[in-house]
Amino acid sequence: METTNKLKDINEVLDFLYSEFPQCFKQKDGIKPLKVGIFKDIAERIEGSDKVSKTQVRQALRKYTSNWRYLEAVTKYEFRIDLDGNDAEKVEQEHIEHAQKALEESRAKMAKRKKPQRPRQDGETKSYKKKGPAHPRSGDKNARVNKKPAPQQAKRSSGKVEPLPANEVKVNNKVKVKLGQALVNATITEVNKDEVHVELVTGMQVKTKADSLYIV
Numbered sequence: 001m002e003t004t005n006k007l008k009d010i011n012e013v014l015d016f017l018y019s020e021f022p023q024c025f026k027q028k029d030g031i032k033p034l035k036v037g038i039f040k041d042i043a044e045r046i047e048g049s050d051k052v053s054k055t056q057v058r059q060a061l062r063k064y065t066s067n068w069r070y071l072e073a074v075t076k077y078e079f080r081i082d083l084d085g086n087d088a089e090k091v092e093q094e095h096i097e098h099a100q101k102a103l104e105e106s107r108a109k110m111a112k113r114k115k116p117q118r119p120r121q122d123g124e125t126k127s128y129k130k131k132g133p134a135h136p137r138s139g140d141k142n143a144r145v146n147k148k149p150a151p152q153q154a155k156r157s158s159g160k161v162e163p164l165p166a167n168e169v170k171v172n173n174k175v176k177v178k179l180g181q182a183l184v185n186a187t188i189t190e191v192n193k194d195e196v197h198v199e200l201v202t203g204m205q206v207k208t209k210a211d212s213l214y215i216v
Helices: 010-019 039-044 054-065 068-076 093-115 124-131 138-145 151-158
Strands: 080-082 087-090 174-179 182-192 195-200 205-209
Touching: 039 054, 054 068, 054 205, 068 093, 080 093, 087 124, 174 195, 174 205
Parallel strands: none
Antiparallel strands: 080 087, 174 182, 182 195, 195 205
16 A cells, blocks of 8 residues: 655644755744745745645745744845745845734734733622713713714725736736735735635735735
8 A cells, every 4th residue: 555655744844844945944043034936946846745745835834934033034134035045035125014013913912812811809890880881971972973983084095906807817926915804915826726825925825815816
């Protein structure tokens, strides 16, 4: 019987990248931003490998490029590097800002998870329940009415974003991809029927649908 030698755990795939491309991938010290399109370079180098698949490499890249140390590297280094550790293109200011934002959001989530919740005292609970609804004064009522439309006005003032035409869903095209409620700049790296693989400005690989892509 034939047995598969493919690695199963994502950390094992990362170890494979560390050993296969030691000048590029680092576990802790010496992490630098990866060149845009590095997935394609890796795919060419490991063509025919019985250890890892392209899907596993994408998953490993996603984990590697979302790491705090990597995001910090994007904000510190002037150049990205290729698989051999050579300088590639410069890190653009937009990529630095995106990495800073991702770093702040990630740290905020971590702090929120770690923050211990102070248990309520019985007295606090009772006093809270006893409080009835506050009756706004006439001046406060007007202030409250003026506050509500603000978010709607902000939405109207935002620039219109146009969906990416089907004939523009091509490899290497620059696009904006919708991640949650945010639009992030990215480059299309692979198109496979309904699935589109893009590389974010931080280097992260993401699989999405064509209807989540927009014109830059």
